[in-house]
Amino acid sequence: MSQELAPRLDPRAIEPPRYRAWQEGGYFHVSADAVLEEGREPYVIVIPPPNVTAVLHMGHGLNNTVQDVLIRWRRMQGRAAVWVPGTDHAGIATQNVVERQLAAEGKHRDDLGREKFVERVWDFVNETGPVILDQLKAIGASCDWGRTRFTLDPELSRAVREVFVHLYEKGLIYRGEYIINWCPRCLTALSNEEAEGEETAGSLWHFRYPLAEEAYGAAETAYEAALALRAEQADGDEAEAEEPEAEEPETPAPIGIGRFDDGRWYVTVSTTRPETMLGDTGVAVHPDDERYQALVGADIELPLTGRRIPIVADDYVDPTFGSGMVKVTPAHDVNDFEIAGRTGLDVLDVMNPDATLNDAVPAPFRGVDRFEARKAVLSALEKEGLVGGREDHAHSVPHCYRCGTVVEPRLSDQWFVKMKPLAEPALEAARDGSITFTPPHWKRVYEHWMENIRDWCISRQLWWGHRIPVWYCACGETIVAREDPDACPKCGGTELEQDPDVLDTWFSSQLWPFSVFGWPEQTDDLKAFYPGHAMVTAPEILFFWVARMVMMGYEFHGEAPFSQIYLHGTVRDAQGRKMSKSLGNGIDPLEVVERFGADAMRYTIVSQCAVGTDISLDHEDVEAAFANGRNFANKIWNAGRFALLSLGEAPVRPLSEVEGDLELEDRWILTRTTEAGRAATSALERFRLHDAAEGLYHFFWGDICDWYLELVKGRLGPESDPASREAARTTLVTVLDRAFRLLHPVVPFVTAELWSRLPWPAGESRPEDLIVAAWPDGADGFADAEAGRGMAEVQSLVGEVRRLRKEYGIAEGERITVHVTGAGAALMDALAAQAIALERMARVGRVESSAGTGVGAHAVLESGAELFVPLEGVIDIEREAGRLRDEIDRVEGQLEGTRGRLANEKFTQNAPADVVQKERDKATQLEEQGGKLREKLASLEGG
């Protein structure tokens, strides 16, 4: 080749131009015609759209590398492979970012007003939105960029409207007052999924609520009942205690009724949120609880409020927890709200949207922050002697998934999606295998969620997002419409007010697999590319996104939006912590690309990407973390460079013309190439990217570089036999062509660069670019099992000679003579043909086919061939004898195990025939090997 290739791969020199060439060549784009007109089979992946505000991190690096490997592989298979890119408007996250910007300017969104604020967000998004997609280009992502979508694009917004109205008309979207998760910082409702429980060490306080005076009689009755129950239980416990294995008696059921020193009666209730007592409208007991039946219907004088609240009976109450009496705060607890619904208790909202207490509470607590109120209520109750105790209590406290603030359950008027009917087909899809999960255990997680699905609160009190398509007329009419209405259909009034809320961000992203193709229009793209195939994402958004996409797929298309769900792991640091901005333990993929190249990053990631496991990368030593990938890319580069230089400019002949001249190593490496193609294909089909990458790594480095290139070096020069030379050149070109194709999905740049310079067999058509070269799946490749056995002999001989050389410290430069006997003719021929290679690889100067005499090192190969290396004066006979004895011990140890198995009838009868046969062959081989070793030892000791 006339063009100089640097001895080191410089990714910065080859990657950007290569990527540009692909883009300009239009290789990432596939039109609907390819499917609809040309009949090509589609393969579709839609990207999990990153937030517009996001900056590329290693998680994106992993996610998108995986998708790109799959897309490139399928593209090479000839599929109409489309990877649709885009971004998500990310309602809360984006609004928060812009609000922070405003705050830095000393402003609040109210200062701007809705319209101006949204404009401002658009400005921000237009500026930063494309950044992350551009960053994806640096890692080699072969997205169909012309199809880039944003969840707030007009077309996608139309899809949102269509879905909302459809579901509303079907009765699956409704509005109502329910307890929702309220974030007092973001000032919006959240879905259940957006409120993340966090285990917290809190307190459980016990309060004494005074009973109303007219209930004292009932209290006495109840108290007696409770005492009687306790006595009964004590008897029971004693009876049990007589049994030898009886465990410690349980603590007796507590009595939640008591008297103050002044004789007034009270009941005990417990809470982790004392401030909510101001909103209590009742106390509940279990209807079958013998202790408290007499009290049902009695009144309590709720402290601090002057209100009287009743004691009610409800099944929800667990009699074994605490006192068995529960304070009921219907406006601030889901369960309490339900109790109120069943028992008719009042619902008293005591908290404002910003989580300060409102006018419904007594003066001293009004307008107070909820956590301040907690302290105030506690101290007030303590002052009145109403706090019966406190204990440590670990429990899960929900936090806002965007800002981390403790979420407040609060009664609120919101829009919901009724999920049960939507979940049914999506659940069935997992059960009947219409959708598959990799790794498979996620199927159960998905099913569990679907089986226990709850309605989805979709309205958000934000300004950034899809406005809810609902209008209210002064006449009381509610209009839900696909198009903005001009007038009220009922009264004709034009004073319509649109619902101020926007939709949960996930409401639009759940439509992504079809909204990106223009739905609800019946576009050609939709016909060609929907449904898609693989969904590649992280398990964190299985419920947020994946599950909902499946539901929408069934609701609007009657089938799943993709058939395979591949959930990859999380990127972690060396300590196993998830990489995150706040921990500062992240690695910037762009820095990795800049320093080591996209290929290095991709290989490092993919080779670690075993199914079901996380990926760990040391952020404190980025160089070490990516060394493997960098070294491999460089190895490919240098092997290619050497081959190109050795091949020269002369035309290469097609394989069919040189087949008769192929040598052992040619036939072997061609066979290995076929096998490598098969293995890689099988691995990729099962999402075993790690297996594919590692298999190809060892094929390229181990087989091609360490063996084939070394063996073939001597044949490529001008002084070698022309027929052998041409066979070698053709083989080398063929093998590298296939190897570059196989490696291309994982390391696209270095392979494409080298491939483009590869000479091509005369008369054979050449694909225009590696990116669209046919995938060599190995189905019809070269196969010669005999060559494999022959090469194994050569390799074991070289290995043995190398070991002996090291063992006896023979200088690197010193050539030795090797005597080989008892080997097959094929090996001897190969050895004769490989004199130059043997010289280079093991410093073998000469191979003699005689036993050899005198002092030297002895060895027996697995194949039974005997090796003798004359080393007069170099080796110590005692030491050599010791080495042989060790060797004999090793062989006999193995032989013993093998014989033991063969002597066992149960083994020979039960084990598969091939396993038994292998064992027999092994025994024969070991016996032969051992015999020869003993002979050698005897002759050594005798001589």
Place this chain on the structure above:
RNA sequence: GGGCGCGUAGCUCAGUUGGUUAGAGCGCUACGUUGACAUCGUAGAGGUCAGAGGUUCGAGUCCUCUCGCGCCCACCA
């Protein structure tokens, strides 16, 4: 409280339906620069597969328990 997963070499992890002598990368040791590559080559050290019991002719692999770690779900106040 329920469910799931993990524990294999100094480190990070592979190990498909149980079947010869358990692998890789990085790290480590020794030697090696006559032209593909020192981001390299050759050789080597290093593992009672967390522990105990069980099933089996045979267990890293299947079952039970224990210990240690992690994740998800959940309305015990």
